[in-house]
Amino acid sequence: MKIIYILCFLSLSNVLIAQVAKEKYQFSKDINAAIEKDTLAWKYQLGAVEYATSGYYREALTTWDKNGGGFKKLSAKDSLYFKNFKPKSAKEYIIERSKAEQIIIINEAHHNARHRVFTTSLLRGLYENGYRFLGLEALSDTLINDRKFPTIKSGYYVKEPQMANLIRVALEMGFTLFEYEATDGKNGKEREIEQAENIKKIIDENPNSKFLIHCGYDHVIEGTPKIKRWEKAMAGRLKKITNRNPFTIDQVTYSEKSDLKFTNPIIELVNKATSVVLIDEKGSLFNGLADNDKVDCQIIHPITKYISYRPNWLLLDKERKKYTIPKSKINQYPALVLAFKYNEYEHQGIPVDVVEILNKEEIPKLMLPAGKYQILIKNKMYEIVSIYTLTIK
Template identity: 60%
Template sequence: MKLLFLSTLLSFSVLITVHSQAKKEIYQFSKDIDSKIEKDSVKWKYQTGATDYSVGGYYKKALETWDKNGATIPVLTKEDSLYLTKFHPENAKNYIVNRSKKEKVIILNEAHNNARHRVFTTSLLQGLYDNGFRFLGLEALSDSLVNKRKFPVLESGYYTKESQFGNLIDTALKIGFTVFGYEDFETPNLSGKDREIKQAQNIAKWINNNPDGKFLIHCGYDHIIEGTPSIKSWEKAMAGRLTEITGINPFTIGQVRYSERGDPKLNQPYIQITNVAYPAILIDTDGNAFNGPMNNTQKVDCAIIHPITKYKNERPDWLDLSGNRKNYTIPNSKIKEFPALVLAYRINEFENEGIPADVIEILDNSKKGNLILTPGNYKIIVKNKDYKITNEFLLAVKK
């Protein structure tokens, strides 16, 4: 719980600090991120370092670096072990899509350093759209032109620069969602309490202006809590405030607590006990969803238990979006210098400051670089260790 305190307290201050900074090299070699972390002296250096790794496509390094913020090894009590025996796992995607038929507002959270959470939200989009959802609210988005432009750009937000966040937005727009941000980036020195209220008020405006609409909200960490938040000065988190303002009881889904950590010793025991190959929601014999330990006062409606990542061609297995994305192995002939950074952009987006659909680092010619891409046309950009473009070529990924 101490870690969630840290993540929530620091994420907004970091976000505000970097929100207006001049453009730097966004997608970096791992050695350069290592060097930056080593030289940095700010108290949140592991948080920003984990985010830099996430943006660069280094999933495991992002988790490992985040763990350096400090954490304790979780222990399952005897009471919680007995409580868990009442539940069985169901496929989380199928459960949520089916449940969405009777919901008006669904809220999922993410850890800002964990791209897997964005991929899971992406996996829900078509099913939710088919069930009437038309609006996607994103805490991290600060781009009023994204629906007109039809793709996110580097200035769309801080966390949205990460490829899987860009893919989430791109997929939503292609399906037909209206995408909006709801964070207040304009009011200076917002208290934590006022921030939660502002977020809820901004979402409520969209709901009031679209009374027949159904809304999916993707937020960070503790903003999803309907009960008592970890930070008592908030009094209520965004989800609780939204109910207070609109009278709507959102369906809240936590992704953070039961996701793998960089150090396996820090994984919640529930992951190993559940032991399934798919993201799961636990359901008891009365149809109630598991939402945490018995004494949990934070209150969300359910928690997703994500399985331990398996790797194929050195890439996380969940990147392929259940087979909807394809693997492309980059020929060594395309790489003129090592190490190389390879970025895959949707056509016309590289020239317009778009977000790459995938990014990989290739250290030497003994390594095979594998991009994981949705079928379509791409411009592939190859950079050397000095971030100079050494090659570019077009790629058509077939279904």
């Protein structure tokens, strides 16, 4: 399992050195060519993140899974344990439970934009329940609360549109954002300690407030982490040094892979169209197998369905609308289409959505919330061949 987490432990400087090209949003063929040429041991992790950044969800999953892995069949003991639970809407449960919590920690896989979209779907309900602070492992931007939108310089993972949308929506709602990543490229135990201490500082300054923390991978673990040398992960350390018990949510374990042979069988057993948590008759949450002490609960995300060549969850519970780029705007293929919030492009803003159009027969739709946009269309040489203004009502 160690290889799966290599990307988490790389310093930002190492990641930036390994970036494919100066273009932040790329055609799929160029990302693939860079992966094939790369000699780094973790090239598939880096490549998966590059695919995710430019909106290629399926390709991101496929590339990540080239690292190998998979799940064994459930044992009889595990199957019996699983049968004690019934599904409930994850969004509804978390928002209701948040009323009695002060700190919620939810994780993501850095190559899986679905996790960022799900966290975004929680924001309105959490804000209504008193949450006012959002801590982001990915954020590196001291001016974010004044500027009110993220830029290319706001953090390595922030340039991915769905992470930027998470930030943008939170700011529009009134959340105060804060960064908490460890400094100077710290890894391992030192990193977990400093992350927890940075979060504690914000909590101590706002002792009566409520906090949502969005982290990567195993930082969400309260109990025993897979990597023993950590001793405790960020969430477990935060719990100890604040003497406050966070509600910890894992999105990674029960998310789809590129192929069913890599996908946890519980996802198929649950077989729901929406993201769920599992609860038994005593009100206890399913958090994996019976002896798991790592987190409070694990979300089971369903297998993605596609609308207009795009993942259905991009519509964010119908808060976003589908938009078809007119064929008259495209005079050569392939084309890369980027939708920026109006006036953000000139200030190094991040697109709300990105799509690649390979030919005139298959045109994927942009998924956009209401607002005014600048639409940029680039040719295969990354030259802007068309730019126009659009209003989504």
